[in-house]
Amino acid sequence: MRRVICKAGDTAPGTVTVTLQRGDTVVIVRDVPAAVCRNCGEYYLDEAVASKLYRQGEAAVQRHAEVAALWGSACGENPAAGSGFAPFPYVRTSQ
Secondary structure, three states: OEOOOOOOOEEEEEEEEEEEEEOOEEEEEEEEEEEEEOOOOOEEOOHHHHHHHHHHHHHHHHOOEEEEEEEOOOOOOOOOOOOOOEEEEEEEEOO
16 A cells, blocks of 8 residues: 555554543544555555444443553454454553
8 A cells, every 4th residue: 555645555464542522521542454654654444344343432431441552462352352453451440
């Protein structure tokens, strides 16, 4: 895939850290599979991965989390949990 913004690099499969924010909620997801520009580091998510990210972000907003740290393996699943993205041990919620 040719980069749209820098036009100087091609993308390659890799993983990135994605940060989502809405209001007082911040969701940080590590190891997200993406197509990453070899030149500038800009990344593209496929529709299935983006959908999972948005669902996790919405769930964090619904439970009034202030900070939620999540991870996804290269296949977008947590092998220990079975499927989806899994939270790190630390999730801070507001009361």
